[in-house]
Amino acid sequence: MVQSSETVIDTSLTERATAVINLIQEWVPAELHYPKVAVICGSGLHHLADALNISPRAEIPFSDLPYFPLPTVDGHIGKLVFGYFGTVPTVCMVGRIHFYEGNPFDVSVFPIRVFSAMGISTLLVTNAAGGLNSEYKVGDLMVLNDHINFPGLAGWHPLKGPNDPLVGPRFPALSDAYDLELRQKLFESAKTLKLGRAIHEGVYVFVSGPTYETRAESRMLKMLGADAVGMSTVPEIIIARHSGMKVLAISLITNAVVTQPTPKASDGPANLSAGKATHEEVIEAARQAAEDMRALVMDVISGL
Template identity: 50%
Template sequence: MSKHSKTPQKEQQEKEQKRTGYTYEEYKETADWLLAKTKCRPSVAVVLGSGLGGLAELMEDREAIKYSDIPNFPQSTVHGHAGHLVFGKLNGKPCVCMQGRFHMYEGYPLWKVTFPIRVFHLMGVDTVLVTNAAGGLNQDYKVGDIMVIKDHINMPGFAGQNPLIGRNDERFGPRFPAVSDAYDKSLRKLALAVGQELGCARIMREGVYCSLGGPNYETIAECVFLNRLGADAVGMSTVPEVIVARHCGLRVLGFSLITNKAVMDYDSEEVANHEEVLQTSKASSKIMEKLVTRLLPRIEPNNNVV
């Protein structure tokens, strides 16, 4: 047997790890590769949802890297997601922005969907800002409102779909992490205060985001059900990244841009569609950009990150 051949046990272990997640070495390989490609040392990672990728264009000293060029990185296949990792500064704050995220409905397992979050952690990021386009379930919400996420309902998690399934690596976090404090209270308070300063208080909300698997939009019965459960907005992303970020000890702030009203009336002629979501995102994203740009320099370092 040559020194390069693998034992059956080793091959089985590697096969098992591939089935349930990346190895620590693969996360580290990607983080080190990115650190060698950029001089930026980001403290905040921003995950940009459908139609919200324009924020990355405002960055100073921009360095954009295609997902396809990054070792081990998945590829975004959704229209409206550019598929670039952009390093630079937003209002003086060193950041990395994901222009496009990954979703379970693209065929990716959740450990692939959330791969970038652990890479960011290994790069020194201590705070993750997640954004998404969402349907408004709360009848008081209007199209164009910005919801600060205070909590979430993980519907795929009820069916056993969780990014932490598989072997736990204590170098990232504990086997059973708490998520009752998933969305940082002080950052939520700061976001609402900045919205007030910008004169956006009338469109600022604070509520519960519900994540579904997609890719189809929700039925009327599902919307009514989710609203009765306590969900204010619904979408197909965000929650997996938040779970992994909290597992790593990162702080999280989340925004949902309400791009359409969920259909909850059988007599309604309205039908949700992705083009409408993108158009509404384009029209309302400027406010979100101002909010995030004003907010970022006021985010203090997270001293709880190891």
């Protein structure tokens, strides 16, 4: 008898996650064995981990963990940092693993499976994103309240393949992907902290990268209803929700996406480089926003 794809389970996923957790528990203090929250630090936002209490604290490089590939992108260090935000045990993933680096989705989202297996109930994701919404300025923050999974709609989906019903449902709904209570808490924290930058709510569109979008692609994404665009986050969100975790996601707008049509040759001289996105400006914008992001993330998590 031939089994259906619904019942063909990759048991090695649980085995791999268990192997990683066993190593973590050998290397970190016992009081850090069971974090409540995981934070993914996006491009240039590795300083978020600096807000963890000084003690107890432990760091583990990805290179010491099996099944964790090393990040290859500037601004992504590649380590797990365990500690406390206030009284809340937390693990910070300093640097992420991107699909465009050549990793299959099951590899790039594997840390989220480990976090779920550790019993973590809340995932807080940060990223650097390009602003499509004309009201967004460089340095603004956007709280995700929805997303468009562009590669996923074309078949490149992190849940493609056999499903383990013990891990999550075959057809998870994502209409409630971004937790309302956590979003409300973030805006309450921002009001208390009196941050000097605008905070929006909006739609993030995930594209595979690694090229930045063309002008025509950017106009298309804007027409589809996206407020910001980036090359990460959505696969992590999908796996977190598949595993039953609550999710809060924050984009730092690091560049204004160019949507004006390309000048025609008949128009005469034009500066095609005006507004062109670079990774250096992404890192610089993240550096300037680091303190506000750190204060906001710490306040949100400390109140959980």
